Amino acid sequence: MVNGFDEWKKGMKEVAMLGKSGENDQVIRKSEAISKIYPEFVETGNLYELRANAFLALDDKPDAIAELEHYAKIGGRSPETLKKLASLEVEAGHPADAAATLTRLNYIIPWMETSTGASANLWLAQNNIDGAIREYQAVLAWNTVDPATSHFNLAQAYRRANRPDDARDQLLLSLEAAPGYRPAQRMLLELSQSEQGK
Numbered sequence: 001m002v003n004g005f006d007e008w009k010k011g012m013k014e015v016a017m018l019g020k021s022g023e024n025d026q027v028i029r030k031s032e033a034i035s036k037i038y039p040e041f042v043e044t045g046n047l048y049e050l051r052a053n054a055f056l057a058l059d060d061k062p063d064a065i066a067e068l069e070h071y072a073k074i075g076g077r078s079p080e081t082l083k084k085l086a087s088l089e090v091e092a093g094h095p096a097d098a099a100a101t102l103t104r105l106n107y108i109i110p111w112m113e114t115s116t117g118a119s120a121n122l123w124l125a126q127n128n129i130d131g132a133i134r135e136y137q138a139v140l141a142w143n144t145v146d147p148a149t150s151h152f153n154l155a156q157a158y159r160r161a162n163r164p165d166d167a168r169d170q171l172l173l174s175l176e177a178a179p180g181y182r183p184a185q186r187m188l189l190e191l192s193q194s195e196q197g198k
Contacts, residue, residue, distance in 0.1 A: 148178035
């Protein structure tokens, strides 16, 4: 049992009640005292989320991000909380951190296509082409609901990786799924023109 568990449990109840009543300054002040007692607790109703919500309510996004990053670092696994963290990291101008958060989420719930696609897009924007290719492949492996777009996205990553043959294959698969998909048609034309120009 955790040393000081009874004090922690009582404090958690008090902080949760303060959070429900919107007393965000008090949530932060009161939670400071109990945060060191049981820092490994990351289950539902954990202190990190309570504090992050209070910081957000006080428009203190940097401290909210710090709380949620600590939550993730010590093993927090709530998909909603990790998606919130990734969103805040994007807003704060840290897309690489957001991509890493979403990639971590993929290991927790690998079939969550939206987080996989979002992390792939972030990796591509950060010019981490290998990471983007891996994530786009994962989207396709889970029988995506939008195969045309997913194949097109993978084609974009292959094109950026200077793998035109792989890109062409993905574009053809995209057009097989949706013959009128204009972005795939356009890129296939561009690839053909660049091949002819050689």
